[in-house]
Amino acid sequence: MAAVLSAFGSAVWIEHRAHLHLDIVIAAVAMTMILGRVQRGAHPGDRLIGTAVLVASAASASEVSSLLHRFPLFGDAAFTAAMAATIWIRRFGPRATKAGTVVVVPFITLLVTQGQGVTSHAASYDLWCALIALVAAFWVAVYQVGAAAMGFHEQRPRPPAPPSLITPSSAKRVPASTRMACQMAVALGSAFAVGHMAFHDHWPWAVLTAFIVCSGARGRGDVLHKGVLRAAGASVGTVVATTIAGAFPPGDRWSVVIIFAVLGVASWLREISYVYWAGSVTAVLSLLYGYFGQNAPSLLETRLEAILLGAALGIAASWYVLPVRTGDVLKRRTAEALAALSAFLSSPRGDHTEIRRRQAHFQHAVTQLEQIAKPLRAHRMLTGAALRADTIDAMHTCVEPVRTLASIFASIDAETDTEPAWEPLRRAVAANVGAIRRALGSKPGAPYRRIEAQPSSPASLALTALDAALAELSRFEPRAAPLSSRA
Structure with missing residues (x-):
C-alpha cells in the first residue's frame, strides 16, 4: 500500500501538470496494486525485464482501449x-x-477505466500510459527491494518447481496452457457479445468477471469453486x-x-480467501463509479446481473471447452510431489545444500x-466423497517428517560415520514411494507393502510417519479410485 499511495501521488502530479484525465491516476x-503481487521476490534481472514488458504492454493496452471506443468489434477481438x-x-x-502475467496488468486496468466518463484519449496517450507504467514499476521496486533488505521473508523468491513428469501419453495431449487459452478466448468473446447487447455501457462488469473466473484455473472443480466464491463476494x-457510495x-x-482503506484491507484478506478480495475489489469499483456520479440505485441490479452472467460464462467455458479435469491435475501434482519425495530420500548424506534444495x-x-485442495475439501464436506481430498491431506502430513529427516541427513558425516541403524527403514520407505508412483502411472511392479x-530414534519415527502417509496414498491406486477420472 505504500507503493500504491506513492504511485497515486506521482500520477496525480503528472495528471495536473500534463492536463490529463483521472483515468491515468x-x-x-x-x-501498482497488481504488479506488487506479480513482482514479489523477483530477481533484479527479471524485475528489469518485467518493467520493460509492462511499459510496452501499457502502450498496447492504450491502443486497444482506443479501438474499444472507435471500433468496438475490433477492440473486443484484440483484447x-x-x-x-x-x-x-x-x-x-x-x-x-x-511475462504473460505482467502483460495482463495494463489490460485489466483498461477494463477498470472503461466506466462511462472515465476514459479519454489524446494523440500522445500511449506515451503517457507507458510513463505511468514506469512510475508504478519504480515504486513497486523501491518498496519491495527495501523490504527485502530489511529482512521481510515474504519478499524472498520461491523455490523452483520440481520438473514435470512428462509421459508419452501426456505428451500427445493438448497442453494445459493451450486449453486454458481457448477457454479464456471463448469466455471473453461471449462476455463481450452478451455484455454489449444486454448491458450497453456497463459491459466491463461482465467481461471483468469472466476474466477473473477463468484466470488461474487449476481444473474444472477449481473453476466452479472460485467462480461461485468470486460471484458471491x-x-x-x-x-x-x-x-x-450513495452517502x-x-x-x-x-x-x-x-477506496484506499478498502484496498489495504483487501490485500490482507486475500491471503485468507479470494472471496474477500473479490468482494473488496468490486466494492472499490462501485465506490469509484460513485465518485464519477454513477451511484444511482438503479445501477445495482445491472451490476449484479453482469457479474453473475460473467461468472456463468467463465465457468461454462472452463467446463466445456477443452476442459482440464480436476482428477488429472490431482494425479499429476501428486505424482510430482512423490517424485520430489523420492529424490529427497536419496539425498547425499552430509550435503547440507543439496539436502535443503x-x-x-x-x-x-x-x-x-494444496492449491487445488479447497474445491476437493468442499466436495468432501458436501458429499462425503473423501478419497481425493484425503490424498492431499496425506501428502501434507509428509511435510513435518521430511523437515525432521532433512536435519538428520545434514548432520551425518558420510565419510566417517557408519551406516545408521535406520538405513534399511529408509530404503524400505523409498521402495514404497516408488511402488505408489508406479501405481499412479499404471505401471507394473511390486506393490506397496506396509512396514512394521x-x-x-527420531529418524525411524519420521520414516514410520512417512510410511503411514504412504499407506493412505496406496488406497488411491487408479484401479481402486481413478485419480484421472472426470471432475
Missing part, C-alpha cells in the same frame, strides 16, 4: 486475443509465464459499496479515502498440490 493505482496469448505462452516456461461487495456526492474526497522442492510440490517397525 486510476491506472497507476491498479497497475480477447491478447488475454488468450498471455496464457498460451506459459508453455514456454516460468519466465514466459511471468463481488455481489456482496457491490451491494455494500453502492449503499456507501457521498460525486467527487467527494472521502470516497477516495475509503531437495527439501525445498518437495515443499514446493506440496504447496502446488518399532521406532527407536
Whole structure:
C-alpha cells in the first residue's frame, strides 16, 4: 500500500501538470496494486525485464482501449486475443509465464477505466500510459527491494518447481496452457457479445468477471469453486459499496479515502480467501463509479446481473471447452510431489545444500498440490466423497517428517560415520514411494507393502510417519479410485 499511495501521488502530479484525465491516476493505482503481487521476490534481472514488458504492454493496452471506443468489434477481438496469448505462452516456461502475467496488468486496468466518463484519449496517450507504467514499476521496486533488505521473508523468491513428469501419453495431449487459452478466448468473446447487447455501457462488469473466473484455473472443480466464491463476494461487495457510495456526492474526497482503506484491507484478506478480495475489489469499483456520479440505485441490479452472467460464462467455458479435469491435475501434482519425495530420500548424506534444495522442492510440490485442495475439501464436506481430498491431506502430513529427516541427513558425516541403524527403514520407505508412483502411472511392479517397525530414534519415527502417509496414498491406486477420472 505504500507503493500504491506513492504511485497515486506521482500520477496525480503528472495528471495536473500534463492536463490529463483521472483515468491515468486510476491506472497507476491498479497497475501498482497488481504488479506488487506479480513482482514479489523477483530477481533484479527479471524485475528489469518485467518493467520493460509492462511499459510496452501499457502502450498496447492504450491502443486497444482506443479501438474499444472507435471500433468496438475490433477492440473486443484484440483484447480477447491478447488475454488468450498471455496464457498460451506459459508453455514456454516460468519466465514466459511471468511475462504473460505482467502483460495482463495494463489490460485489466483498461477494463477498470472503461466506466462511462472515465476514459479519454489524446494523440500522445500511449506515451503517457507507458510513463505511468514506469512510475508504478519504480515504486513497486523501491518498496519491495527495501523490504527485502530489511529482512521481510515474504519478499524472498520461491523455490523452483520440481520438473514435470512428462509421459508419452501426456505428451500427445493438448497442453494445459493451450486449453486454458481457448477457454479464456471463448469466455471473453461471449462476455463481450452478451455484455454489449444486454448491458450497453456497463459491459466491463461482465467481461471483468469472466476474466477473473477463468484466470488461474487449476481444473474444472477449481473453476466452479472460485467462480461461485468470486460471484458471491463481488455481489456482496457491490451491494455494500453502492449503499456507501450513495452517502457521498460525486467527487467527494472521502470516497477516495475509503477506496484506499478498502484496498489495504483487501490485500490482507486475500491471503485468507479470494472471496474477500473479490468482494473488496468490486466494492472499490462501485465506490469509484460513485465518485464519477454513477451511484444511482438503479445501477445495482445491472451490476449484479453482469457479474453473475460473467461468472456463468467463465465457468461454462472452463467446463466445456477443452476442459482440464480436476482428477488429472490431482494425479499429476501428486505424482510430482512423490517424485520430489523420492529424490529427497536419496539425498547425499552430509550435503547440507543439496539436502535443503531437495527439501525445498518437495515443499514446493506440496504447496502446488494444496492449491487445488479447497474445491476437493468442499466436495468432501458436501458429499462425503473423501478419497481425493484425503490424498492431499496425506501428502501434507509428509511435510513435518521430511523437515525432521532433512536435519538428520545434514548432520551425518558420510565419510566417517557408519551406516545408521535406520538405513534399511529408509530404503524400505523409498521402495514404497516408488511402488505408489508406479501405481499412479499404471505401471507394473511390486506393490506397496506396509512396514512394521518399532521406532527407536527420531529418524525411524519420521520414516514410520512417512510410511503411514504412504499407506493412505496406496488406497488411491487408479484401479481402486481413478485419480484421472472426470471432475
